[in-house]
Amino acid sequence: MQGPSDFDLSRRKLLLGTAASVAFSAAPPIAHAQAPAAPAQAAAAQAVPMSKVSFNVNGKPRDLALDTRTTLLDALREHLHLTGTKKGCDHGQCGACTVIVGGRRINSCLTLAVMHEGDEIRTIDFSHMTRSISSMVGPVQWLVNSNFVPAWNEGKNPSLPPR
Numbered sequence: 111m112q113g114p115s116d117f118d119l120s121r122r123k124l125l126l127g128t129a130a131s132v133a134f135s136a137a138p139p140i141a142h143a144q145a146p147a148a149p150a151q152a153a154a155a156q157a158v159p160m161s162k163v164s165f166n167v168n169g170k171p172r173d174l175a176l177d178t179r180t181t182l183l184d185a186l187r188e189h190l191h192l193t194g195t196k197k198g199c200d201h202g203q204c205g206a207c208t209v210i211v212g213g214r215r216i217n218s219c220l221t222l223a224v225m226h227e228g229d230e231i232r233t234i235d236f237s238h239m240t241r242s243i244s245s246m247v248g249p250v251q252w253l254v255n256s257n258f259v260p261a262w263n264e265g266k267n268p269s270l271p272p273r
Contacts, residue, residue, distance in 0.1 A: 165229050167192070168236040178224050182216075183207045185223035186233060194234035209233050 164173045167190060174189050186192045186209070195218060198206030202217035209218045210232040 161224050163224050163227055165226050165231055167231045168233060174223070176223055178222070180223050181219055182209070182211075182221050182223045182226060182231075183218035186218065186231075192233050192235045 159178045160175055161178045162173065162175050163185070164171065166172070167186070172190060174185060176185055176189065180189075183195060183197055186195050187197070195209055196206035197219060198204035200219050202220040205217070207217050207219040208215055210216075211226055211229050213230075
C-alpha cells in the first residue's frame with residue numbers, strides 16, 4: 111500500500127487534471143453537436159407570436175399584423191413607412207421618438223404597438239400631411255411655434271393652419 115509520501119501530486123497537476131475533467135464532461139457528443147440546431151431554429155421561427163393591431167395614425171385608420179414584441183416606433187417606421195419619428199437612443203432619453211397618443215406625449219421606442227389598440231396617434235409626419243411647410247421652417251419648429259404640442263397635452267384639438 112502506498113503512503114502519503116509515495117503519492118506525489120503538485121498543485122499544477124491537480125489543476126490541470128481538474129480542468130481536463132470539467133472540459134471533457136461539459137463537451138457535447140460529436141454526433142449530436144450540430145443536429146438539434148436546425149429543428150430548434152425552425153421551431154423558434156414558427157413560434158413568433160403575431161397579433162392584429164388597429165389604430166388611427168395621423169387621422170387615417172391603420173390595420174397591421176405585428177409581432178407582439180414590436181415597438182410602436184418600429185411599427186410606424188418599418189410597417190407604415192412614416193419615417194419622421196426617429197430612432198435615436200432607443201432608451202427614451204433623447205426624445206427623437208416622441209409621438210402623441212391620445213393627447214399625451216410618449217416615447218414610442220419604449221412602448222409596444224399592441225398596447226395602443228384603437229388609440230389616436232399623431233406623429234411629426236402629421237404636419238406634412240396637413241399643410242405645406244416653407245423651406246425655412248421645419249416640422250418641429252412649426253409644431254412648437256403653432257402651440258400644437260401643448261394644446262394636445264391639454265386635451266384640446268388645436269386648429270391647424272390652412273393648406
